[in-house]
Amino acid sequence: MSSMAVKNGSNEKFAQQMKLGLFSKEFSDVKFVVGDQKKIIYGHRIIIGLRCALLQKLFQESASRPEVPIVLSDVNPDTFQQMLDFMYTNTVQISQNSAMDLLGTAIEYGLQDLQAVVSEYITENLDVDFAANALHAAVYFEVAHLETKCLRFIAQNAQAFLKSKSYLDMGEQAFIKVMDCDDLQVDEVEVNKAIFEWGKNGAVKTGTPLKLIVARVVLKLRIAIFDVELLENIERFSESEGDYIPPEMFQFAWKFHAQIKNGRSVPVEGKSWATLRKGTKALDHHQFLNPYME
Template sequence: MAGPPQPACLWGNLASFAADMRKMINAPELSDVKFIVGKERRVVYAHRCILAYRCEAFNAMFAQQPLSCDAKDVDIPFVLSDVQPDIFLAVIEFLYTNCVMLSSKMALDVLTSAVEYGLDDLQKLCVDYISSTLTVESACEALQAAVTYRQTDMKDKCLAFIQSHTKSIVKTQGFHELSDPALLVILQSDLLTIDEPDLINFVREWAHVNSVDKIAEVWKFHALKKPSGIAIHLLRRRKGTRPRDHHKYLNLYHK
């Protein structure tokens, strides 16, 4: 004889639930915590229980200022001067609804906040959005973020985009503002679609902008006559480099 039916978890309308939760974002009614955000000192209202259970960073923040029965304590705000209000509200939106509205202008900043607050799911949403909306102007800034926050998948997608659009990307402000480690990621690629002498000139411009006097540390010219002790990838002619007579000195196997 069959036993009793097993319990089942049934889901209601998730979109409707998220819409109802969104109504609570920055709503003064029934809120028990407020933040003073950004240089604009914008007031943002929230609910401790939601933030604390959804985010360990907020839980630790509230533990330093426990909520008492005194109504005056509710009016003591947390001051967050280093984050823009719109970015902070995007984080709050995710904590309340598990979704977030992103744009190309704010996605990198939201990713930064997601890293700071330890929100792995929000990081993934930001990485997916940034990786799928790369442009010539944004690619280097995105690569810089990927290197800084150790986002391997995002780094690989940024590099693939840069490889396909090298000639345009090396002219952007983002390229000139790359850090040493981020630039090294690009220079290690053999698939850059740009002629080698042109790339050297743009790297020189980068060095001038960044006042870097150790350009040799991030740049190795590929046409070396003595391969002994040299990393293999330095002996290959890049994809975009036009053939030249001195390439005969490269290891023939790697031509």
């Protein structure tokens, strides 16, 4: 008795043939007008509708007028073309320049398979220059697993990441995630410098005072990590730059140093300002702070 089996043909050949159909006006039954440039892109309702529920709904809504083009003015034509490539062939060409737009479009159109492919590409191609954009996109689009992987990469390569200056144009939420990370393999002096430079960049671009730009980010600075000499220098610098570090944070730190100098116990458990990071350079008073936890 013979047994049945499922055998696959050439995926590459199939993709090539399907792509020929995608670029051909022949047999197409839907026309898209895409982006500000109003680029015309042709397609096939049966293929696109089966792959994308959102576009299928648009097709159903316009079924009585199939000759009327579907206008998608808020989509980049190149990104939309990439998305169609994936719908037709289950393959897509991605670059670091196109990955973020493609991820956002995949999420917007509910294409989970494409989202997974783009996320995989991003994590496989992380470098110190690309990681800032990748984390920003992960946070903005709420892709938790991608956010975790980007943060892990940044933490492990914190010295090179901060040196690259790629973080300067990060959105606030993403930058807060970096500055809040216990696993950063960099000393707190570099963290303070990064916060200042990020804020200065934003202040120059927007005309907003530095103090307001960094108001939420600077709260992630582990102020008690600094010894007395560093604390004095940083406080003077902060005052010269409009008190971008709130005086209240310095009050916490000075009170902490005064208490340990007098041999008093200081309750710091759970306080982030008194928690060591992975890359913190050891100082004598760190024995009184919350240790870094793996």
